[in-house]
Amino acid sequence: xxxxxxxxxxxxxxxxxxxxxxxxxxxxxxxxxxxxxxxxxxxxxxxxxxxxxxxxxxxxxxxxxxxxxxxxxxxxxxxxxxxxxxxxxxxxxxxxxxxxxxxxxxxxxxxxxxxxxxxxxxxxxxxxxxxxxxxxxxxxxxxxxxxxxxxxxxxxxxxxxx
Numbered sequence: 001x002x003x004x005x006x007x008x009x010x011x012x013x014x015x016x017x018x019x020x021x022x023x024x025x026x027x028x029x030x031x032x033x034x035x036x037x038x039x040x041x042x043x044x045x046x047x048x049x050x051x052x053x054x055x056x057x058x059x060x061x062x063x064x065x066x067x068x069x070x071x072x073x074x075x076x077x078x079x080x081x082x083x084x085x086x087x088x089x090x091x092x093x094x095x096x097x098x099x100x101x102x103x104x105x106x107x108x109x110x111x112x113x114x115x116x117x118x119x120x121x122x123x124x125x126x127x128x129x130x131x132x133x134x135x136x137x138x139x140x141x142x143x144x145x146x147x148x149x150x151x152x153x154x155x156x157x158x159x160x161x162x
Contacts (some may be wrong), residue, residue, distance in 0.1 A: 060088070061086075064084065064086070071114060081121065088151070131154045135153075
């Protein structure tokens, strides 16, 4: 009988030790969870305060109605370009100036586009070069005392080479 009592005493500490290890593991896991949760909510609150919504600047566009122009070709055949543009400007004064001088704008565009080669215009590089040439058109003033004209970009809304 003495043997059975000592065997019973040996098993109790192992059972209690296993239960103690499980309880410590659960407590550590809970502590880490709450620690990370509190840090995450503080960082989220700080980033929400720091990243105030920035309103994007509303772009201003001047639309040039689409028109058709004869363009040059290497094989001397009739080639046409149907093009529509939107001109991005920096301010309302530039928009008003372009709208009031739209016949001059269209005339300058017509003269520039009629000198273009059809084979060059079908490539992306040709379109980029044409954009630069169109932007250069606005360097020359439309009237003698002209306020500054701030043209940012030229966007193609229609572009067909036939």
